[in-house]
Amino acid sequence: xxxxxxxPGTLSLSPGERATLSCRxxxxxxxxxxxxxxxxxxxxxxxxIYGASSRATGIxxxxxxSGSGTDFTLTISRLEPEDFAVYYCQQYGASPLxxxxxxxxxxx
Amino acid sequence: QVQLVQSGAEVKKPGASVKVSCRAxxxxxxxxxxxxxxxxxxxxxxxMGLIIPNGGDTSYAQxxxxxxxxxxxxxxxxxxxxxNSLRSEDTAVYYCARARPFPAWGQGTLVTxxx
Numbered sequence: 001x002x003x004x005x006x007x008p009g010t011l012s013l014s015p016g017e018r019a020t021l022s023c024r025x026x027x028x029x030x031x032x033x034x035x036x037x038x039x040x041x042x043x044x045x046x047x048x049i050y051g052a053s054s055r056a057t058g059i060x061x062x063x064x065x066s067g068s069g070t071d072f073t074l075t076i077s078r079l080e081p082e083d084f085a086v087y088y089c090q091q092y093g094a095s096p097l098x099x100x101x102x103x104x105x106x107x108x
Numbered sequence: 109q110v111q112l113v114q115s116g117a118e119v120k121k122p123g124a125s126v127k128v129s130c131r132a133x134x135x136x137x138x139x140x141x142x143x144x145x146x147x148x149x150x151x152x153x154x155x156m157g158l159i160i161p162n163g164g165d166t167s168y169a170q171x172x173x174x175x176x177x178x179x180x181x182x183x184x185x186x187x188x189x190x191x192n193s194l195r196s197e198d199t200a201v202y203y204c205a206r207a208r209p210f211p212a213w214g215q216g217t218l219v220t221x222x223x
Binding site: 090 | 143145147152153154155167169170203205208209210211213214215216
């Protein structure tokens with residue numbers, strides 16, 4: 001199984017700052033089948049990025065994804081108040097599908 | 109628009125079974141796989157498995173093999189996830205999610221396992 005390791009565990013930032021989240025895979029992710037989700041308490045996860053770098057429908061362009069192989073990054077260019085949440089990466093190219101442990105982006 | 113509506117919260121005793129439903133609308137039900145993902149309190153997301161609505165084939169995460177059964181009813185566009193031999197560690201919110209990646213999710217069903 002592909003293990004995804006996210007770092008840092010927590011990111012303390014202020015609104016307007018840039019957030020850079022990392023996701024490292026234990027082996028190469030097939031065809032960049034890597035997604036990012038935003039999770040808020042009491043809500044279902046929200047797909048932000050798929051295919052490592054494609055924004056999902058309705059996702060603001062301040063969210064961007066990059067990377068390939070085993071190293072992937074989610075960047076939020078300027079944090080808005082609604083962006084403070086937990087972010088998960090997921091690989092969906094190999095079974096079992098796996099998620100990273102999450103990065104919490106909190107208000108500094 | 110795509111909608112996935114799940115059944116309501118459940119409270120079960122250890123050793124019991126729970127069956128959660130997920131009714132789909134807004135798209136052709138048999139055209140997309142359906143997955144189940146859970147999140148225990150304070151924990152991350154965990155993939156449980158999938159069902160192929162066109163035919164009913166399933167694939168389960170090894171952790172749940174032998175304890176989980178996913179089924180579907182094409183007449184009502186509904187998928188079901190049944191988990192047996194419940195233990196306290198199964199207390200979680202269970203989500204259905206369409207296809208991969210997952211652009212559409214159910215609202216979640218809280219299953220509480222407690223004596």
